[in-house]
Structures are given as structure tokens and as C-alpha cells.
Amino acid sequence: MxxxxxxxxxxxxxxxxxxxxxxxxxxxxxxxKDVYLPARTKYGMVFDAGSSHTALYIYQWPADKENGTGIVSQAEACTVQGPGISSYADNPTRAGASLRACLDKAMTIIPVKQQRETPTYLGATAGMRLLREQNSTKADLVFAEVSKTIQQYPVDFRGARILTGNEEGSFGWITINYLLETLVKENLTSQQISHPCYPKGYEENVTAAALYDSPCVPAPVAHDPSQILMVRGTGAPAECRSAIQKLFNFTACGANRTCGFNGVYQPPGHGQFFAFSGFYSVFHFLNLTSGQPLSDVNATIEQFCAKDWKELKMVSPGMNKTRLQDYCAASTYILTLLLQGYKFDNQTWSKIQFHRQVAAVDVGWSLGYMLNLTNTIPLEAPDQVKGQxxxxxxxxxxxxxxxxxxxxxxxxxxxxxxxxxxxxxxx
CATH class of the missing domain: 1.20.58 (Methane Monooxygenase Hydroxylase; Chain G, domain 1)
Structure with missing residues (x-):
């Protein structure tokens, strides 16, 4: 049983x-069903080799790009100690050596396994444009030394080159409008990203204009070094304005028409204007980046330029001598360009906003450059697993x-x- x-x-x-x-x-x-793992982060580096200094920007974006363009954000910015690389024309090895500290820092940020696949670029602007015109052999030697230094690091160096003024301005425009999302930046789920830090007065979905400068190298005459504006010191705003007017023809363009530079018709400006790079740094030094009216801007520049050298050094102790003696000429130069070249006046001045950063990213040509270059990087398919x-x-x-x-x-x-x-x- x-x-x-x-x-x-x-x-x-x-x-x-x-x-x-x-x-x-x-x-x-x-x-x-198929499940895709989170996209791997990729990195890229751009050296912005300007006339006064060099900066290294480290960017990152997910490997599975949106519409072929990486959703790029700034991972780190490193300011190279010393002057711009063009200043080492007589000792080019120092130009390369100056980059090492920032490259060493980058190697601590980018994962070791991804360093050799990290595209790295060096773009030079005003200082190297001028050096190339004055002595192309010295410019080539400087480029050779900075390239040699970068190639000693485990990165995918794609070369060093001089940007034209048009490229610098175009990539700056891309940067501004990308950060303001007027170029319709989206995330991986096709939901529009919203930043809580739009600049005051910014109108969403309106493409912004970018104002950038090449101090002492006005674009229309950059091909002729003999015409480069070099007005230094204090107490001479009128002299500076006169020198600028000799470089540009601000005469009338005809009946009921206004012209900007060299007799070219300048239509009335509309929308938002973002001033960055040298525009921002000079006006920031003078505390003029908080939306002050044009009358205050004029008065501040006049008062600053009226100071003698002894008084100026007392007001700004420890300031680099070369930069300090240039602020009068630079501020007058910028103001002349904005008023006579771009035709801003008391009514339209408020449309200009001076910014160093937007959405925690430095504003300049380098991000726009990186955005453009990511189109050349093959799309990496995300890892796929089975899931339920x-x-x-x-x-x-x-x-x-x-x-x-x-x-x-x-x-x-x-x-x-x-x-x-x-x-x-x-x-």
C-alpha cells in the first residue's frame, strides 16, 4: 500500500x-526583445590657439549620435600658461612645451582605453594668421613643434591649422545657437532638452547673431600686415578711433542706405546678438557686461582711458602689463566696430549680450568646430542584448x-x- x-x-x-x-x-x-545598453561616451579635444593665450577644450558626446552629429558637451577647459603660440616664433620648442600641462590633465579625464581613439585638433586664429603673413617659415616651425608635442601623447591627432576669419565667426555662430537650442538639439529619446539658464531677455527659437573679434587684426585688412592696428597705452581713445576709421570706410552707401565696413551696405540688425571672445573679456574687465546703457559704456571707456599709467597700475595691481596697456585701445576698437560698423545705437544697444559661457559651456569657435568635425566620425552602434x-x-x-x-x-x-x-x- x-x-x-x-x-x-x-x-x-x-x-x-x-x-x-x-x-x-x-x-x-x-x-x-532587443535591449540597447547605454551609449558609450566618446571624447574629442580642441586647442584654441589665440593671439594672447591658448586653451584646451575637452568635449564628450554619446557614441550613438543624433542625426550624425554628436550631442557635444564640455567636459573640461584648461588654460595653457603663458602667451599664445605665435609669441614663440623665435623659440618654437617652447610653444610645444607650453601645451604639456593641459595635455597631462586631459589624460586624467579621458579613460585610458579611449585615449588613442580621441580625435584631437589645434586651431589657430589671429596671432598665427599675422605670423604667417609676416614670416611663414617661423609659423611652420611653431606648428611643427606643437604637433610634435601633441603626437607624443596617446591621442588621435588630426593636425594643426589656421582658421580663417570667416571660419572663426561661422563656428562661433554654430556654438551660440547650438547652446541656445535654436539648432534644435535633442536627446536620445527625441525629447527636446531644456536648459534652465537661458540668458536674460533671450527669445526662444530665434536664431542669435554672434559677434566676435580679432583684436588688432581687422578681417578686411588682415591680408596686409602693414595696415594692422597697433594703438597701445592710455589717454588716446580719439587717436584709436581715428586709426580705426582709416582702416575702414564708414562713409554713406547712397540715398536712404547705411553702410558698415568699406562701403558695404549694412541692413538694420534685429534679434539677439551675443558678444564673446575678446568682446567679452575686454568689457568684463571694465565691468560692462551687465546690460549697462550705451551712455554708461561710453563714459566708462572715456574715464578708463583718461587714467595715467601710474594710476592704472594702482587700480589693477598684478595685472599683466601688456594686457593692461591694451584695454583702452581694445575697448575703443570694439565700441567703434559696434557703433560705426554694425550700426548699433541707443535704441538697439540693449540687443547685445556679453557672455563667456552659455549653459556652463565656454562660448567660442571651438565647440562649433567640434560639432562640425563629429560628422566625420563613424557612428558607433550601441551594444545590444536580449531582454524582457x-x-x-x-x-x-x-x-x-x-x-x-x-x-x-x-x-x-x-x-x-x-x-x-x-x-x-x-x-
Whole structure:
């Protein structure tokens, strides 16, 4: 009788085990679909080699790019100590050596496994444009030394080049409008990203104009070094304005028309204007980046330029001598360009906003440059795995555990049945 009962129980347990196994298999197979793991972060580096200094910007973006363009953000910015690389024309090896500290810092930020695939560029602007015009051999030697230094690091160096004034302005425009999302930046789920830090007065979905400068190298005459504006010192705003007017023709363009630079018609400006680079740094030094009216701007520049050298050094102790003696000429230069070249006046001055950063990213040409260059980097497919709904996965795990328990009890029952059979035989 006991043997019969054990046999029936074992058959029930085996039935339960079989049913549980089938259920587990169904749960595992049903609703399984492809799941993409989070995109791997990629990195890129751009050296902005300007006339007064060099800065290294480290950018990052997800490997699965939006519409072929990486959603680029700034991971780090490093200011190279010392002057711009063009200042080392007579000692080019120092130009390369000056980059090492920032390159060393970059190697601590970019993961070791990704360093050799990190595209790295060096773009030079006003200082190197002028040096190339004055002495192309020295410019080539400077480029050779900075390239040699960068190539000693485990990065994918794509070369050093001089940007034209048009490229510098165009990439700056891309940067501004990318950060303001007027170029429709989206995230990976196609939901528009919103920054809580739009500049005051900014109108969403209106493309902004970018105002940038090349101090002492006005674009229309950059091809002729003999015409480069070099007015230094204080107390000479009128002299500076006169020198600028000799470089540009601000005369009338005809009846009922206004012209900007060199007799070219300048239509009235509209929308938002963002001034950055040298525009920002000069006006920031003079505390003129908080939306002051044009009358205050004029008065501040006049008062600053009226100071003698001794007084100026007392007001700004520790300031670099070269920069300090240039602020009068630079501020007058910028104001003349804005008023006579771009035709801003008391009514339109408020449309200009001076910014160093937008959405925690430095404003300049380098981000626009990086955005453009990411189009040349092949799209990396995200890692793919099989996955299913969490509730089904939990049910599958529970059923599997139940199945194993049933099998275990079945095995124990079989062992007990054999022992019972042996005991009966012995009797």
C-alpha cells in the first residue's frame, strides 16, 4: 500500500516538474526583445590657439549620435600658461612645451582605453594668421613643434591649422545657437532638452547673431600686415578711433542706405546678438557686461582711458602689463566696430549680450568646430542584448526555483522508494 502511494506521489511530482519547466520556458521566450545598453561616451579635444593665450577644450558626446552629429558637451577647459603660440616664433620648442600641462590633465579625464581613439585638433586664429603673413617659415616651425608635442601623447591627432576669419565667426555662430537650442538639439529619446539658464531677455527659437573679434587684426585688412592696428597705452581713445576709421570706410552707401565696413551696405540688425571672445573679456574687465546703457559704456571707456599709467597700475595691481596697456585701445576698437560698423545705437544697444559661457559651456569657435568635425566620425552602434519585461523575468525566476524544488523532492522520493523496496525484499 505504501509503495503504491509513493509511486502516485512521484508521478504527481514529476507532472508538476514538467509543467513548471514548460511554464519557465514559455516565460523566458515570450516578450523577449532587443535591449540597447547605454551609449558609450566618446571624447574629442580642441586647442584654441589665440593671439594672447591658448586653451584646451575637452568635449564628450554619446557614441550613438543624433542625426550624425554628436550631442557635444564640455567636459573640461584648461588654460595653457603663458602667451599664445605665435609669441614663440623665435623659440618654437617652447610653444610645444607650453601645451604639456593641459595635455597631462586631459589624460586624467579621458579613460585610458579611449585615449588613442580621441580625435584631437589645434586651431589657430589671429596671432598665427599675422605670423604667417609676416614670416611663414617661423609659423611652420611653431606648428611643427606643437604637433610634435601633441603626437607624443596617446591621442588621435588630426593636425594643426589656421582658421580663417570667416571660419572663426561661422563656428562661433554654430556654438551660440547650438547652446541656445535654436539648432534644435535633442536627446536620445527625441525629447527636446531644456536648459534652465537661458540668458536674460533671450527669445526662444530665434536664431542669435554672434559677434566676435580679432583684436588688432581687422578681417578686411588682415591680408596686409602693414595696415594692422597697433594703438597701445592710455589717454588716446580719439587717436584709436581715428586709426580705426582709416582702416575702414564708414562713409554713406547712397540715398536712404547705411553702410558698415568699406562701403558695404549694412541692413538694420534685429534679434539677439551675443558678444564673446575678446568682446567679452575686454568689457568684463571694465565691468560692462551687465546690460549697462550705451551712455554708461561710453563714459566708462572715456574715464578708463583718461587714467595715467601710474594710476592704472594702482587700480589693477598684478595685472599683466601688456594686457593692461591694451584695454583702452581694445575697448575703443570694439565700441567703434559696434557703433560705426554694425550700426548699433541707443535704441538697439540693449540687443547685445556679453557672455563667456552659455549653459556652463565656454562660448567660442571651438565647440562649433567640434560639432562640425563629429560628422566625420563613424557612428558607433550601441551594444545590444536580449531582454524582457521585469514582471515576466521575476515570474520566470520564481517558476524555475519551484521546478528545481520539485525535482529535488522527486529525487528524494525516488531514493526513499528504492530503500523501501530493498527493505521489503529483505523481509
Amino acid at each position: 505504501l509503495k503504491h502511494l509513493l509511486g502516485r506521489d512521484i508521478r504527481c511530482l514529476l507532472g508538476v516538474a514538467a509543467a513548471s519547466g514548460i511554464a519557465t520556458l514559455i516565460l523566458i521566450l515570450v516578450q523577449v 519585461r521585469p514582471d515576466l523575468w521575476a515570474a520566470a525566476v520564481l517558476t524555475t526555483c519551484l521546478t528545481l524544488a520539485v525535482i529535488l523532492w522527486t529525487g528524494l522520493a525516488l531514493c526513499y522508494q528504492r530503500r523501501f523496496a530493498t527493505y521489503e525484499t529483505m523481509l
